[in-house]
Amino acid sequence: MxxxxxxxxxxxxxxxxxxxxxxxxxxAGVAVLALGVAFVLGVSASMPAVVDSGDVELSAEMLxxxxxxxxxxxxxxxxxxxxxxxxxxxxxxxxxxxxxxxxxxxxxxxxxxxxxxxxxxxxxxxxxxxxxxxxxxxxxxxxxxxADAVADQTSTATSTGSAHGELVVCIDPGHQLKANLDTEPVGPGSSDLKPKVTGGATGAVTKQTEHALALIISNKVKERLEAQGVTVVMTRVTDAVDISNRQRAEVANKVNAQLFVRIHADGSVNADIQGISTLYPANNSWVSPIEARSMRAARLIQDATVKATGATDRGLTPRGDIAGFNWSTVPSALIETGFLSSPVEDKLLASREYQDKLADGIAAGILAYLDV
Ligand SMILES: [Zn+2]
Structure with missing residues (x-):
């Protein structure tokens, strides 16, 4: 720069x-008003019960x-x-x-x-x-x-990234204050368009928002990784941003991260559904170079987080339709940390103790992947 x-x-x-x-x-010093946001929940044909599935366009936003x-x-x-x-x-x-x-x-x-x-x-x-x-x-x-930023950024990424042995993890707290339903290609060269970033889930009882929760957990994971000497690059550090899923992946690409970890929470029309799952890129030519490593990272993160929290293990989900994966050139995984639509899990997710357990687990999985 x-x-x-x-x-x-x-x-x-x-x-x-x-x-x-x-x-x-x-x-600093800017008072940003929290806008009242309501979400209309949609339902996907392929995943009928789950409302939030990474960056899939399953929800629409109303002001x-x-x-x-x-x-x-x-x-x-x-x-x-x-x-x-x-x-x-x-x-x-x-x-x-x-x-x-x-x-x-x-x-x-x-x-x-x-x-x-x-x-x-x-x-x-x-x-x-x-x-x-x-x-x-x-x-x-x-x-x-x-145009002048290209060479500068690239050299920064190369000199501080994996080429010099430094461990770099990019963390992407899911969603943002306001959805951006403008579209972008689902992958490089694709004519299949998807919303840049959808609205997330909302707590059934607490009314906490997924974007705020994701940032809290992400910051806790960041602290734990940095304590082990890992460099952490965040795609966003506030909720009032406008960053598409493609742009989030490009942040991870630019810093040549060893791993791109995306943190979300789930939603469902069924309030009884609970548990943690981890998504990873699979089943298309864009992600074939990163699929095996992504699956390994997803497995380690999923297992460590289920162990740390005692949550229901909903396993791994391979996905070929997620822009934030398809634009990534580095291994990637997306953890759904629990269901905000479940009154029980919503309250757990709002508690500092449970957030700490989640962060302990996610960080342990990432460190295991990095072999730290
Ligand atoms: Zn989400």
Missing amino acids: PRSRVARRGNKRERTKKNVTWLSVSI DTSSQQELTAQVAPDAATALIEVPDVCGMQLEEAETLLAVAGFSVIRVPTPVGESQPGVVLTQDPVQGSRISAGSDVSLVYAD
Whole structure:
């Protein structure tokens, strides 16, 4: 990431770099409103009982505008603390996006990322996401495709990645604050399109969201791996991001991670279904180079996590239809840590003790895979 391309302040850059996170940048001091989100659950023909299956398009999202208005009224009781809605600038040219945001009253932080298959200069993601309401003058980070970032990022990945013997694991906390139902190819060169990132499950009793839970567990796994000397790259460090499943895989690819671990929770129309399962890429030519290693990682993570938690063992699930797998060039596994649709498991998943057990198990599985 060339220094000259960063428009504003190095300390934001430094934080970004320390987290080794390109696609999501946390913004200190920015009040992001939690939007009320409701989910309409869909059902898949192939997996009729399970609502959440990685990044499959099994759920649609609705914005609960009444609760959004309520929340706004509480946070902004008068004009002095008025909040402004962040516009959608993804897909625009950087300069155009900066102008729009400046007119709206925001400051912009540029975060260059390698071009990949994007057009140079195009804004790929924004943080906070569109529709967030934040105070005037707040920072909005724009991750944009920068032609000059390619060589720099690649050399960073090579010099810090497996080529030099360092152990790097990429962790992807599933979903995000708002679904993005725009589509992307399910795999390289495919005309089969899938939503960029769906809404996740919601706790039957606690109403906790899958994206928030996934981030909590992911952070706990990160701590445990780092304590063993493993470098951890997170695809996101806040919930208010807009990162597609393909882009998440590309983060793991760019850092040449030994393993790409995706953390989710499940949902079902049957409230009695409980347990842990782990998905791995299989059954297509995109993932054939990583299938065997992914299956081995999935087996180790599944077994260690079932052992640590005492949860029902729902086994491994090979999947050929998941964009976050098909775009990955490094071994990958996705753990469904339990069913938020089960009142019993929802409450367990909300407890710190159980989250710690899950993280113990997931980390143990990853370390076994890495032979640490
Ligand atoms: Zn999920």
